[in-house]
Amino acid sequence: MSDTAKQPNFLFLFPDQWRWDWLGCSGYDIPVKTPNLDKLAANGMRFTQCRTNSPVCAPARAALATAMRYHHCGVPNNGHNLDTSRDTYFKHLRDAGYRVAASGKTDLQKHGIWKGLDGWTTAMGQLGFxxxxxxxxxxxxxxxxxxxxxxxxxxxxHEHQLAQVHADDYKRRGQILSSDRQGNDMKIDPTPSPFSSEHHTDDFCGRAAMDYLKQWAVGEPWHLWVNFPGPHEPYDPTVAQLAEYDGVRFADPVNPGPVANDHQAIRRAYAAMITGIDDWVGRLIDQIQKRGEMDNTYIIFASDHGEMLGDHGRWNKAVAYEPSVHVPLIVSGPGIKPGKQCDALVELIDIAATITDLASLAVPESWDARSLRRLLLEDATAAHRDIQLSGLMNWAMIYDGQYKYIRTDNQADELYDLHADEIECNNLATHLPQIAEQLHERLTQELAR
Known part of the structure; x- marks a missing residue:
């Protein structure tokens, strides 16, 4: 596009490990406070059926970046980096003249840990930033x-002589540094962080994003990907954030495990981290308003995967249960009618195609991702996908809008009717073998593409 002033901006808010139902606007009876995200949904469209392509950080983010499903993205688990030669939607934006910036935990180059003391490495540039x-x-x-x-x-x-304080806090929590990455039941410590907002990791991420919005010249197109490390465990909100939930009671986990945990304290801490991030959402949007760019900026909120929070005796993610694979998605911006809800089956990778499409760039036919543009700007009831896929290492999942089928190596297949059994307690694989076989065949076909 020759007239760069007409190219829209993109604020992509992408916290880590945020369950789809933990929003004030989700329609679930969960007393979590997210006023800024609720306002964003009221001004745009909330998608109720978005699922991640893989419920672990690095594969989910690689899938998003490459616009490819898990089995095509090249990152099977957290022990692998995204190959910098891969096509990414970031490269398409950069080549079209966009500033393409990121703050926080991108996890595109997770293996090896080194991120650069200023947060920049050659690999980030090679990926399109x-x-x-x-x-x-x-x-x-x-x-x-x-x-x-x-x-x-x-x-x-280190500059503030707090690195050892941070390490000691994690060591004190015990289970955190040696936690079971498959999310099995474990003892959880939900005590608050020793840091105030001045030194908390989510605030560090938010400030970096804010600095970009304050520094950039108005009128030059930008894409800002804000990757808050929270509400990923450890459940360590600030003392002030946690105080907002004094006396608040949450529903207990579904089918909890045998380990004795204070589930109310854990859920209050998780909610407090969420509210802290929501506060940053409001601040960043306010800064866009100060820049005079709200009429030309799309704001997208999503997460890489969910959090089991003790449901089915599990923590973290990495499994095919809904709390792990079902993620929030809200989009607001020019041409999107306010207060809309879309129940179409959407995959996390579709965000990549959507941003590319809304930037008036060609969406490669080779991508697995599909643009949400029609749903956002024309018809929220339009056909989009008839199935969703997710997977990780030894399991793969397919969902058709009612039935979820899970195939796991060396284990019995699972089939759940999410219309009748949203909490996934009744495996129907042996009771509805025809449906299980149909979904098995479709899953096999999709994975062979």
Missing amino acids: TQAVNQAGKHDAVNAGTQKPVDPYMAFL
Whole structure:
């Protein structure tokens, strides 16, 4: 596009490990406070059926970046980096003249930990970014030790003589640094962070994003990807954030495990982290308003995967249950009618095609992602996908809008009717073998493409 002033901007808010139902506007009876995201949904469209292509950080983010499903994205787990030669939607934006910036935990180059003390490495440029303050994940930064920082956040803590405080806090939590990455039941410590907002990791990410919005010239097109490390565990909100939930009671986990945990304290801490990030959502949007760019900016909110929060005796993610694979998605911006809800089956990777399409760039036919443009700007009831896929290592999942089928190596197949059994407690694989076989065949076909 020759007239760059007409190219829209994109604020892509992408926190880590945020369940789809933990929003004030989700329609679920969960007393979590998200006033700014609720306002964003009221001004735009909330998607009720978005699922991640893989419920672990690095594969989910690689799939999003490449606009390819899990089995095509080239990152099977957190032990692999995204090959910098791969096509990414970031490269398409950069080549069209966009500033392409990131703050926070991108996890596109997770393996190896080193992120650069200023958050910039050659790999980030090769992936399509023009600027970045790329943080290591919560565990990665601390696991690297306190002698030599490996990312800008730990470097920041070193400057303030707080790196050891941070490491000691994680060590005290015990289970965090040696937690079961498959999310099995474990003892959880939900006590607040020793840091105030001045030194908390989510605030560090938010400030880096804010700095970009304050520094950039108005009128030059930009894409800002804000990757808050929270509400990923450890459940460590600030003391002030946690105080907002004094006396608030949440529903207990579905089918909890045998380990004795204070589920109310854990859920209050998770909610407090969410509210802290929501506050940053409001601040960043306010800054866009100050720039006079609201009429030309699309704001997207989503997450890489969910959080089990003790449901089915599990924590973290990495499984095919809804709390792990079902993610929030809100989009607001020019041409999107306010207060809309879309129930179409949407995959996380579709965000990549959507941003590319809304930027008036060609969406490559080779991508697995499909643009949401028609749903957003024309008809929220239009056909989009008839199935969704997700997977990780030894399992793959297909969902057709009612039935979810899960195939796991060396284990019995699972089939759930999410219309009748949203909490996935009744495996129907042996009761409805015809449906299970149909979905098995479709899954096999899709994975062979």
